[in-house]
Amino acid sequence: MxxxxxxxxxxxxxxxxxxxxxxxxxxxxxxxxxxxxxxxxxxxxxxxxxxxxxxxxxxxxxxxxxxxxxxxxxxxxxxxxxxxxxxxxxxxxxxxxxxxxxxxxxxxxxxxxxxxxxxxxxxxxxxxxxxxxxxxxxxxxxxxxxxxxxxxxxxxxxxxxxxxxxxxxxxxxxxxxxxxIIDGAKNIKAGQVAIGLTSAGLHTNGFSLARKCLFEQGGLTVKSKPKALGGKTVGDVLLAPHRCYWKAIQACLAAGIHLNGISHITGGGFYDNVPRILPDNVSAVFDTTVIDVPPIFKLIQELGDVDPYEMYRVFNMGIGMVFFVPKKDVAATLKLCKGAGYEALVVGETVKGDRTVTCKL
Amino acid sequence: MxxxxxxxxxxxxxxxxxxxxxxxxxxxxxxxxxxxxxxxxxxxxxxxxxxxxxxxxxxxxxxxxxxxxxxxxxxxxxxxxxxxxxxxxxxxxxxxxxxxxxxxxxxxxxxxxxxxxxxxxxxxxxxxxxxxxxxxxxxxxxxxxxxxxxxxxxxxxxxxxxxxxxxxxxxxxxxxxxxxIIDGAKNIKAGQVAIGLTSAGLHTNGFSLARKCLFEQGGLTVKSKPKALGGKTVGDVLLAPHRCYWKAIQACLAAGIHLNGISHITGGGFYDNVPRILPDNVSAVFDTTVIDVPPIFKLIQELGDVDPYEMYRVFNMGIGMVFFVPKKDVAATLKLCKGAGYEALVVGETVKGDRTVTCKL
The missing domain is CATH 3.30.1330.10 (PurM-like, N-terminal domain)
Structure with a gap:
């Protein structure tokens, strides 16, 4: 056909x-x-x-x-x-x-x-x-x-x-x-700031694990309304569409922000996606305690008894995209993202290193 | 992942x-x-x-x-x-x-x-x-x-x-x-010639019907070697790779042949694929009796008791691509195709009409 x-x-x-x-x-x-x-x-x-x-x-x-x-x-x-x-x-x-x-x-x-x-x-x-x-x-x-x-x-x-x-x-x-072309490996240096843009939920990654934890281990169905989700069904929360970040990037580029590198946080979380754009002599450190992790992730973790490290290895945990910018551009970037309709916050920084990611869990 | x-x-x-x-x-x-x-x-x-x-x-x-x-x-x-x-x-x-x-x-x-x-x-x-x-x-x-x-x-x-x-x-x-850009609707007129390039077999179309006829109705398996296939297994004949015709097109273009329109004969056969490139006032008539239909199609037709019209509606029946060229370019086109490693033959012509396809079966 x-x-x-x-x-x-x-x-x-x-x-x-x-x-x-x-x-x-x-x-x-x-x-x-x-x-x-x-x-x-x-x-x-x-x-x-x-x-x-x-x-x-x-x-x-x-x-x-x-x-x-x-x-x-x-x-x-x-x-x-x-x-x-x-x-x-x-x-x-x-x-x-x-x-x-x-x-x-x-x-x-x-x-x-x-x-x-x-x-x-x-x-x-x-x-x-x-x-x-x-x-x-x-x-x-x-x-x-x-x-x-x-x-x-x-x-x-x-x-x-x-x-x-x-x-x-x-x-x-x-x-x-x-x-x-935005090329992190060329432009990211130690001492830059990682700005995270919030996600709408799981986006399109980690569903095999999520289904196992919620449905098999947790005994929920898509129609369930667990207290943690504040009146919404599991199905509706899971189906929240993947957020598109292009308009935030566009706004920053138009304003002359130095977007030194951008990482789309998909399957593999920070651990797998951020190193792709880091130069060999730079590492990234994330402070996940500042992230307002959406309740659906907490529910998955609890029902499936998943290790916190594992959660950050599989899911975006509330941050769908990370911009690496110079310190001087942080305030303007946060403002521009907000203006384009996104929530953004500082989630980490780059340090001298060996292209690894560390998360303070 | x-x-x-x-x-x-x-x-x-x-x-x-x-x-x-x-x-x-x-x-x-x-x-x-x-x-x-x-x-x-x-x-x-x-x-x-x-x-x-x-x-x-x-x-x-x-x-x-x-x-x-x-x-x-x-x-x-x-x-x-x-x-x-x-x-x-x-x-x-x-x-x-x-x-x-x-x-x-x-x-x-x-x-x-x-x-x-x-x-x-x-x-x-x-x-x-x-x-x-x-x-x-x-x-x-x-x-x-x-x-x-x-x-x-x-x-x-x-x-x-x-x-x-x-x-x-x-x-x-x-x-x-x-x-x-090759645009049949613009360049095909009545009185042009349809040159067919032979296929390697089913290519990638009609497999649902083929499987039904050969395996369900005919009781064959992929390992069967029916006489009609001359010692080859059904599986090997079915898996013959889709032939790529780009090198024939390239050779004709390089030689200045007027390729007025080209149709890739996929699912829907001549009936569905050729009208896509015809102008509103032109029809195409194919003489399928000149085509050396590969044995696998005959086997499917026989075992599934499929109507001949239906066969030409679903399968390529041995012709994987059709070029529409002016009469004066026919001999050169056939020669160029042969030189590029393809078998080609005249399979039909264009006539005044209403963008329909008729096959002499």
Whole structure:
């Protein structure tokens, strides 16, 4: 079921329904008709650089050479992981559309890249209309929020695979001027400050452990409202969309802040994500006691009896992104982040070292 | 398990093994160590435009403005579908790595785009070393064959999803000069000739129907050697890698052939894929009697008692790509394709019409 997002406008008039294929479990017509209903929504994400009319094979995006002098394409791909299983349990799918987009935007924004275009992939054993429509709606809305074109995609119905599950994958491309790439290994030195931007919860990482602790060990369900979550259901708290930090980065760059390095805190937490951008002779020290850890993490830790170190090794623990800035830029950075709608606080510093991360737990 | 392809070179020295996470079914260390062994292989695909050292978040690819005057990025994504289940049954995974790359290259090559970089995604319930290594080896080899960089990727281990299966998705980006985009809707007129390039078999489409006909209805297994396949096993014939047609397109473009339109014959066959590139007032007529249909298609048709029309609606039936050229270019095109290592033949023509496809069956 190839490129059906693009096949809507075409399709031979002589081609009837594929009955044998349908009996084999693949319903091309459903995908085409669902997509047709979403066309208007998707077209709202179209930027002027887009050339391809819906109907071709590949999406086309022109590089605007009036704007970009030495354009570098920054590319990343990711999935939503087993957060999808929580979406399934809840029967709510829009938020995972936001998750995949926002996660991918963050992954390239750390290098200073402006999001340009996005493609999605949905794999499933049997295509469900509600899931498909909600995921695509969330995806398109999230793309629009970041001024990014949803330029293509693929939905694959694979009978006999996936069972009742589905997978959702995104691939993002952004653009950055070559001399403006944010490169921590080059610019981070000892004596700089780590500013943390708060997360919306788990984002899209650590769900296998979270499900085990909350559901298996803790006996909760997505509908449970444990006291710790203040009236919210476990499912709703878990599904809170991945926060996108691009607008904070944009605001800081526009104001001339020296963003020496940026780390997206995903699976692996501070321990795995921060060393990626540190130079060999610098280490980072975080004071996690200043972080207002969201209640969902405490609940996971308690019900699963997870070691505190382990928690910081798997989850973001309330900080979804870290900026490394010179001391002189700290106050302005905090203000700019706040102005862009984010909560930010000083969470650590860089010291002479060997590219390791230490957390005061 | 984020971006572990890129995380190999980093990782905090203080970070120990994630025991709780491992118990929850996610083995980060295995993925990292497997990837480490594949680094050399992957690095062979590195083009000079690549900026990112292994270790960052997003892969970086510089647009060479000495070479490209008005660069347009052409983007496509696809999966391998249930061909993966045949790979599983055979325990052979290298060929599907070639499949995903070659399929994606064809999807952008039809617009005249030169492959530039590729990202892969592997989703699985439990990461298997053999599968991972073979898939990545096939992927990297196929990228190298097309002078394309394997610039990034993601492997997601999702316990409780996928069962024993896995999914494989690719996203490709190529580059084309804006004034050299191949646009059938603009350039195809009545009276042109359709040249078909032979396929290697099913490529990556129609596997759900094929599996039903061969295995369920026909009672065969992947190890069966039915007389029709001349001594080969069903599994080996089914796994024949998707043929990549870029080198034929390149040869024709370099020789100044008027490639007015190109269609990649994937799921939907001639009926669905050709109309995508036809102008509103042109139809295409194919004489399928000239096609030497590979025995595997005949076997599927026979065992599943599939209507001939249906066969051409689902499968490529032996023709994986169609070029539309002016009559005067036919002989040269056939010769160039042959010179580039492809079998090509005249399979049809364009007539005045209404964007429909008719096949003389």
């Amino acid at each position: 190839k490129n059906e997002k693009k096949a809507v406008a075409s399709g031979s008039k002589k081609a009837g329904k594929s009955e044998a294929y349908k009996k084999a479990g693949v319903n091309i017509d459903l995908a085409v008709s669902l997509l047709s209903g979403l066309k208007k929504k998707i077209s709202t994400t179209r930027r002027p650089e887009c050339l391809a009319p819906i109907g071709g094979f590949g999406g086309m995006f022109r590089i605007d050479l009036k704007r970009w002098k030495k354009p570098v394409m920054v590319v990343s791909t990711d999935g939503v992981g087993t957060k999808l299983m929580v979406a399934q349990m809840m029967g709510k799918y829009e938020s995972v559309g936001h998750d995949i987009v926002n996660h991918c935007v963050n992954d390239i924004a750390v290098q200073g890249a402006e999001p340009a275009y996005f493609v999605d992939y949905i794999g499933t054993g049997k295509l469900q209309a509600k899931m498909y429509q909600e995921v695509l709606t969330g995806l398109a809305d999230a793309c629009l929020e970041q001024n990014m074109t949803l330029i293509g995609g693929e939905t694959a119905e694979m009978p006999g695979m996936y069972g009742d599950d589905f997978d959702l994958v995104g691939c993002i491309t952004g653009i950055v001027e070559e001399d403006k | 984020k971006n572990e392809k890129k995380a190999v070179a980093s990782g905090s020295k203080k970070a120990g093994k994630s025991e709780a996470y491992k118990k929850a079914g996610v083995n980060i260390d295995l993925a990292v160590s497997l990837l480490s062994g594949l680094k050399k292989k992957i690095s062979t695909t590195r083009r000079p435009e690549c900026l990112a050292p292994i270790g960052g978040f997003g892969g970086m690819f510089r647009i060479d403005l000495k070479r490209w005057k008005k660069p347009v990025m052409v983007v496509s994504t696809d999966g391998v579908g249930t061909k993966l289940m045949v790979a599983q049954m055979m325990g052979k995974y290298e060929s599907v790595g070639h499949d995903i790359v070659n399929h994606c290259v064809n999807d952008i090559a039809v617009q005249g785009a030169e492959p530039a970089y590729f990202v892969d995604y592997i989703g699985t319930g439990k990461l298997q070393a053999k599968m991972y290594q073979e898939v990545l080896t096939g992927l990297a080899d196929a990228c190298l064959e097309q002078n394309m960089t394997l610039i990034g990727g993601e492997t997601a281990e999702m316990p409780g999803m996928y069962g024993d299966d896995f999914d494989l998705v690719g996203c490709i980006t190529g580059i084309v000069e804006e004034d050299k």
